[in-house]
Amino acid sequence: MKDQQDIPVASSHRQRPSRSGGRAGRITARAIDRQQKTGYAGVTGGTYQPLSEQDIHRIHATALDVLEKIGIGDPTPEILEYALPKGCLLSDDGRLRFPRALVEDVLARVPKKFDCYAPDPKHDHQLEGSRIYTGTSGESVSILDYETQQYRPSTLTDIYDAARLTDQLEHIHAFYQPFIATEYSQALYVHDINVAYAALSGTSKSISISTIHAEHVDALVGLFDLYVGCEGGFIKRPFCTIGGCPIISPLRFGKENTEVMVRCAELGIKYGNACAPQSGATSPAALAGTLVQCFAESLACLVVMHLIRSDAKLIFGMWPFISDLRTGGFSGGSGEAALVAAAAVQMGNYYDLVQSIPSGMTDSKTMDAQAGYEKALTTTAVALAGGNHLCAYPGTVGSLMGLSFEGMLIDNDMLGNILRLVRGIEVNDETLSFDVIQDTVFGTGHYLNHQQTLQLMQSEYLYPRLADRRASGEWEDSGSPDIYQAAREKVKQLLASHYPGYIKPDVDARIREKFPIKLDPLDKKPGNGRW
Amino acid sequence: MTQEVNETEEDIILAELADDELVEQMHDDLYDGLADEIAEGTQILLDRDWGPDKVLEKALVSGMNIVGVDFRDGILFIPEVLQTANAMKAGMAILSPLLAEIGAEPVGKMVIGTVKGDIHDIGKNLAGMMMEGAGFEVIDLGVNTLVEDYITALNEHKPDILGMSALLTTTMPYMKVVIDELKSQGMRDDLIVMVGGAPLNEEFRKAIGADTYCRDAATAVEVAKKMVGERRAIAT
Amino acid sequence: MSESPNFSPTAGTYRREGGSAARRARRKLSCTGNAVQPGMHSGSYKPLSERDIQRIHDTALDILTKIGIGDPLPEILHYALPKGCILGEDNRLRFPRSLIEDLIAISAKQYMLYAPDPRNDFEVGGERVYFTSAGEAVSILDYDTQKFRPTKLVDLYDAARLADQLEHIHSFGQPFIAADYSHDLYIHDINIAYAELAGTSKSFALGIAMVAHIEPIIALFDTYLGEEGAFLKRPFCTFGGCPIVSPLRFGKENAEVLVKVAELGLVGDIAVAPQAGATAPAALAGTLAQSFAETLACMAVVNLVKPGSAINFGMWPFISDLRTGAFTGGSGEEALIMAAAAQLCNHYGFITSVASGMTDAKTMDAQAGYEKAITTTAAALAGGNLISTYPGIVGSLLGQSFEGMVIDNDMLGNIQRLVRGIEVTDETLSFSVIEDTVFGSGHYLNHPQTLKLMQSEYVYPDIGDRRTTGDWQDNGQETIYQLAHDKVKSLLSGYYPEYIKPDTDSRIREHFPIKLELEDMQVGNGRW
């Protein structure tokens, strides 16, 4: 509490010489403490290790066999141009095979950490080791409409609103395009530009956009340069990552996405590959086999990026998916999904790669108890395993098909709990508390008003925003609301008020001059009728 | 599971079973996905002077009905259903040429493909294989299928059904491109156009002018059988 | 399967085993396949470093030697003083370091937890994980009114019947009290024993606070078994409570039970639950040190009574919400500290008993889901042997929901799958399967490996919804809660196991004041 002296105290009625503090001081202190919760960004995982060393080596060795003997099909001309001179082989069956030594070499050389910039530098962070940052992730096609509570196709304003929400949620550290602006599905240039614009309008956290057109990457850079205010400005602090699925499992390159990846490597833009083979459908039903294939596929991306540019930044994305073999459907919320993703994280960490990992992809269609437990168990597993960029899919429901704003808020609390878990327990002379125990046993008999309790009550404990911890009676008296209802009120409150002016009017005008911006300026102000 | 079945396999000599017992055994064998046994049984029935159309109807198609029911009830899992489809295919391989010879109508024919720009094929593969399981002949055009490729295949194979799959909002509208082209080439009315994929819905089907939207592969099989039947009834 | 040959309905000839009927029968036998089993090996999550463990251990021993445990009962002193424990003038019992270390060494590291039905017996030890329900809530979300009301004896019987059918709840700890008999604890205790015995054949536990009730309950079990002394040979029930009043004092009644149980050679079942910030330090490490010391003291007691005693090492550090001082069971801190406790206790080979699933949500909403999942995932991955997962318990341990039990059962299945981990062998690495597929059909859906593994590699939820969005929309847009609500009815309306045979039942009723009406134990009781 000492270092609050310089904090401007909320205005009190009467100016009098006084000790800093009192009620006003406390209120300020609490507000600051709330912000300090963002201190949970970047906690270190890695305490959960589902695989043994030997397992890791065997998966590694088999993946290298796969790359050497089976290779990746349908390499694009750009890839061949970069890969063949470096010793990759194109065989008669049109598959690109990667020599072992090359892959090992690349694994040893790729950058092991890099900065993840944000439009506002206070949200910059460094991706490395087993430090964790969370983000929204995409790309759903529908939203559980706030008013009707029915699914409807997602739109551009929804993306803008999701960005504004993320901006205010302390346990979601980055904004990755959570859904599609379906009204522009047929105009992909307009689509991609507007998604970027909507994201930048709504949040100052690090963003990510998905595009399947390599030319759009250049266009986006142009947009970002305007936003930053100088040509070449973006690439100095690239606050946007491009993401996609360059691999079509099993073991083939997908043309458009691969072109995007190659373009990002050339330009020096961070690229996140999501290699998502689905066990039993596009990868083996044996989870170990799925890991092998998924690792091989992601390594292929890593090698390609590296051959193009040795400082290329790939967020290594092993995203092993699970099928429900009763129907063949995709199941995102299962125990198997949690397990195989955590194992993937461990693989990535073993080679010290900067990686992304999905979680929270519940199969429930609504934010019910199933959504809660599926999101929690998958996210807990991967967070403890220490995946750097945790695509936790806050608010996403229905096996990635839809998103709920209420869910984003609920998940924000859940992510807080999980990050707290990951942070772990600091064990030292002071925290072991022998003296505190002794004091108490021979003193008051309880710790509630012990000095240590006062000192630690905010730093050792995290307080949720919405999660109900009231006594049952109090809860009943207030109408027995479930967390969904609490979230509904809060969504309204957060979205009705937060219209940040991240894009300054003059910049906005310049952007609108050059790009087909569709987000109505009126929709970016209070009183738009939406909230 | 298959092991247990195999243990007793030696005990049964299909050729020694009476017709009705053999048919019943074939129903079970279909169910258990025993392709060799189905081929054998099919041949035995043919040798006993059953017409290919009767074999198809009595031994195979009616045997598959229970498969659909048990899949729906969660008794059979998808890999098992695909085994049954495989067994069905083994029978069909023998029957198809014979059916053609006698001019009997085959169950039906389908051309299927994931549309241009889209590489999602798990659902499309499933739908295709389930259709094969029901006795349809399926021509799979793979992924990223251009309108020209659809047209070429339709002209070549003259199917009853055109199936299109799309998983992306960005590629779904391409189905309309294909349908419009069918119309302009005067082919639309010769075909049942069936569409599927996670983001689709009934509304979208109407908007693009397809005949049916099927949420899953099992429904697709039911609907396909029904619609092909109806069309034939009208035709005659 | 092979004992029941399949007859062709038309002719009398043998047919091959198989077809729909056989498959249906088989799926019914193993609805979730064999992907998970009770007692899977765990421990791959280690929140503490070796050094952390050593330091917590040292501090705990310091606490036991220097601060000791207050209010020791005469029974405890009787066993403890001759072995070198010291009673201070402050009436605190101090345990010498070397004594504790000796007792740690001799305390049972592996033992059987029997069940009424031997098929449900299991051996605890190592880092094998079992899930149990636990108590003792006082209210229940009434099935019909969906409002909380006090729990009744008949609810306990119903809860036992429900748990009996939920495969991921491996043993049944009394989830709530029978509030209708709380005015007469003898009747209460006898009847909860009867209700659990009548409803489940899984191993079960009773929270008994009166040492005098143990012998009558054992007599009841002997009557059930038909032979005096039979229960003690295969004790299928544990008696337990909270023998420690934190910080660092014995609680009289529960400590008496602990001593008695040890004297009888039964497994001690305890929960030592100091609450960080209230009855333990706000520093989590300090709470670990204190609760480890407290649990060690209980372990010492039973081993002083009888060397080599078995005790479920119930180190249950709880968390306060320091805004209000209330207990918060669903917090991230709770998940963390419980997992640390599991790791710590496993380090010494104890049979680690920890708690999870103690959500603060009042209803089975998304909060309940995520709080239960985070805490249970952490505890299970850390290798807790007996995890009281509180299936269906909401409201910070105050209320029971039957719907919640069914929902949690699915969750527990998923978590078990996570615990099982990934087998890495030549076969599972699947190189040749991948090769086959890439150069063959291009997908794995009908590869023989997929067929072979579809049930052993994957767990399928019972009610967990995995339908497509469209399917869900067209079918009433039910939440998991609604699905669970229907499932509870279907599980409870027809399932009245006759674990207590009628003649045994009359003998029991002759000798004991059984309040559970026979009409309530059969179909048509109007309850379901």
Ligand code: B12
């Ligand atoms: C697996 C998957 C992938 C795999 C595909 C592997 C493969 N070989 O198919 C990979 C990782 C490669 C992938 C890539 C991409 N994906 Co994808 N993918 C999925 C995922 C998770 C599951 C799809 C699936 O296979 N399900 C299982 C099958 C069995 O279900 P199904 O396809 O729905 O099929 C059933 C029915 O629909 C029906 N059916 C299907 N087709 C047909 C056809 C007929 C005729 C009939 C009758 C019935 C029928 O029967 C089937 C069985 O019952 C979905 C999310 C989801 N829940 O659907 C996202 C999803 C479809 N993908 C998505 C995206 C964005 C992409 C990418 C564009 C990502 C990127 N930026 O690169 C790329 C696509 C690139 C491209 N050009 O196509 C989005 C779609 C957004 C949108 N715009 O519409 C989704 C919704 C996920 C998300 N939220 O991000 N994806």
